[in-house]
Amino acid sequence: MKAFVTGATGFIGASIVRELIREGHQVRALVRPGANRKNIAGLPLEIWEGDLLTPDRLAAGIAGCDLLFHTAADYRLWTRNPAAMYAANVEGTRAVLQGALLAGVRRAVYTSSVGTLGNPGNGVPGDETTPVTFRDMVGDYKKSKFQAERVAEEFVPRGLPLVIVNPSTPVGILDIKPTPTGKIIVDILNRAMPAYLDTGLNLIDVEDCARGHLLAAEKGRVGEKYILGNQNLTLREIFQTLEVISGVPAPKVRLPYPPILLAAYVNEAFSRLTGVEPLIPLNGVLMARKFMFFDSSKAIRELGLPQTPVAQALTKAVAWFRANGYVKKVNGKR
Numbered sequence: 570m571k572a573f574v575t576g577a578t579g580f581i582g583a584s585i586v587r588e589l590i591r592e593g594h595q596v597r598a599l600v601r602p603g604a605n606r607k608n609i610a611g612l613p614l615e616i617w618e619g620d621l622l623t624p625d626r627l628a629a630g631i632a633g634c635d636l637l638f639h640t641a642a643d644y645r646l647w648t649r650n651p652a653a654m655y656a657a658n659v660e661g662t663r664a665v666l667q668g669a670l671l672a673g674v675r676r677a678v679y680t681s682s683v684g685t686l687g688n689p690g691n692g693v694p695g696d697e698t699t700p701v702t703f704r705d706m707v708g709d710y711k712k713s714k715f716q717a718e719r720v721a722e723e724f725v726p727r728g729l730p731l732v733i734v735n736p737s738t739p740v741g742i743l744d745i746k747p748t749p750t751g752k753i754i755v756d757i758l759n760r761a762m763p764a765y766l767d768t769g770l771n772l773i774d775v776e777d778c779a780r781g782h783l784l785a786a787e788k789g790r791v792g793e794k795y796i797l798g799n800q801n802l803t804l805r806e807i808f809q810t811l812e813v814i815s816g817v818p819a820p821k822v823r824l825p826y827p828p829i830l831l832a833a834y835v836n837e838a839f840s841r842l843t844g845v846e847p848l849i850p851l852n853g854v855l856m857a858r859k860f861m862f863f864d865s866s867k868a869i870r871e872l873g874l875p876q877t878p879v880a881q882a883l884t885k886a887v888a889w890f891r892a893n894g895y896v897k898k899v900n901g902k903r
Contacts, residue, residue: 570594570595570635570636570675571594571595571596571597571633571634571635571636572589572594572595572596572597572634572635572636572637572638573597573599573617573630573631573634573636573637573638573669573674574586574589574596574597574598574599574638574640575599575621575638575639575640575641575665576599576639576640576641576642576680577596577598577599577600577608577609577614577640578598578600578604578605578606578607578608578609578745579608579640579641579745579746580739580743580744580745580746580747580748580751580775581640581680581736581739581775581778581779581782582598582608582638582640582641583608583609583743583745584741584742584743584775584776584778584779585638585640585779585782585783586598586609586612586614587612587779588776588779588780588782588783589638589783590612590613590614592783594636595614595615596612596613596614596615597614597615597617597630597634598614598615598616598617599617599619599620599627599630599641600616600617600618600619601618601619601620602618602620605745607745608743608745617630620661621641621656621657621660621661621662621664621665622656622657622660622661622664623664624664624667624668627664627665627668628664628667628668628671628672630668631665631668631669631671631672631674632668632671632672633672634672634674635674635675635676636674636675636676636677636678636786637665637666637669637672637674637676637677637678638677638678638680638782638786639662639665639666639669639677639678639679639680640680640782641657641661641665642657642658642661642680642714642717643657643658643710643713644710644748645710646708646710646749646850646852646853647837647840647846647847647850647851647852648709649840649841649844651709651713654709654710654713655709655712655713655716657713658710658713658714658716658717659713659716659717659720661717662679662717662720662721663720666679666720666721666724666729666731667724669724669729670724670727670728670729674729674730675730676730676731676732676786676787676789677724677729677730677731677732678731678732678733678734678782678785678786678789679718679721679731679732679733679734680734680736680782681714681717681718681721681733681734681735681736681794682711682714682735682736683695683735683736683737683738683771683796683798683861683863684706684710684711684714684715684856684861685701685706685711685714685715685718685735686699686701686735686794686796686863687699687700687701687705688701688859688861688862688863690858690859690860690861691860692769692860692862693862694771694801694862694863694864695862695863695864696796696863696864696866696867697735697793697794697795697796697867703715703716707852707855707856708851708852708855708856709852710852711852718733721733722792725791725792730791731791731792732785732786732789732790732791732792732793732795733793733794733795734781734782734785734789734794734795734796734797734868735794735795735796735797736773736778736781736796736797736798737770737771737772737773737796737797737798737799737861737863737865738750738770738771738772738773738798738861739772739773739774739775739778740754740772740773740774740775740879740882740883740886741774741775741776741882741885741886741889742775742776742885742886742889743775743889744775744886744889744890747890747895749850749853750770751886751890754811754883754886754887754890755890755895755896757808757811757815757817757819757820758811758815758817758887758890758891758895758896759896759897760817760818762820763820763822764820764822764823764824765804765805765808765820765822765823765824766804766823766824766826766829766854766857767803767804767805767823767826767857768803768804768856768857768858768859768860768861769801769802769803769804769860769861769862770801770802770804770807770861770862771798771799771800771801771802771861771862771863771865772798772799772800772802772807772879772882772883773797773798773799773800773865773879773882774799774875774877774879774881774882774885775882776877776882777797777799777874777875777876777877777882778797780874780875781795781797781868781872781874781875782797784868784872784873784874785868785872788871788872788873789871789872790871795867795868795871795872795874796863796864796865796867796868797865797868797874798863798864798865798868799865799876799877799879800878800879801860801862801863802879803860805819805823807883808820810879810880810883811883811887813880814880814883814884814887815887826854826857826858829849829854830854830855832849833847833849833850833851833853833854833855834851836848836849836850836851837850837851
């Protein structure tokens with residue numbers, strides 16, 4: 570079968586592309602002109618130049634494809650131009666799924682986020698049914714993804730065979746940008762994170778996450794959501810694991826929340842004046858109030874979502890960052 574993949578040069582998208590190729594599928598990859606193509610260089614696929622804001626071009630690219638994987642998104646904790654983020658994430662999703670509907674694809678998989686789901690925040694894991702409203706969303710990224718997920722849901726009664734997946738926090742290879750979580754790993758490896766806030770995340774190997782997308786296309790029930798996650802860990806536990814893997818001492822100082830929040834507000838105001846990305850993203854600090862723990866049992870039960878040990882995924886991430894020049898040399902070693 571032929572699959573159309575948006576976000577193919579990105580972290581999750583590039584792993585999906587590789588998984589599709591391994592299974593013998595043909596791949597047509599949506600790539601923005603001028604985008605960094607390192608993650609898909611040398612792979613046997615068709616490049617389709619365009620972006621999320623060119624509906625006609627998207628529809629033409631999806632035409633003739635059996636599967637759609639819409640993973641592309643504007644993922645930033647801070648932006649000076651929120652309108653561009655909403656255009657890409659909300660209207661871009663509408664354009665992609667409209668193209669898929671017109672093309673008559675056999676199955677469409679939309680990549681949302683656990684950030685759009687309900688979460689008690691007190692260490693009790695949320696799942697696909699935990700109550701949530703738009704008011705629970707922190708920051709423009711989560712707000713735009715929440716709205717995009719509502720757009721995606723509208724296509725199911727219109728006849729699009731759509732499955733929604735909600736990845737938790739992927740880690741591993743090909744984190745080229747890197748993602749905010751990848752940046753935390755890089756900062757630790759570069760000894761640039763002396764302290765931390767008390768919070769928690771659900772981690773999953775990015776290759777398991779990619780496999781989950783293909784399983785959703787194969788086994789997922791139309792109109793259903795599936796959390797693609799694995800292990801719930803506090804930030805301190807993640808750091809301790811990274812220390813064992815990398816040999817770099819983990820941050821030991823846990824900072825109190827109020828002064829960091831104040832510093833984040835000051836950083837935010839300065840960034841809005843200068844356009845320079847804040848050192849302490851306000852939305853990141855606000856998100857840290859909650860332990861982002863989730864229950865992936867539905868995806869494990871219905872899809873067969875693989876659960877590679879998170880320590881193994883972090884080991885691959887550390888090795889990839891070191892091999893690709895993200896880590897400074899200290900005493901001749903990375």
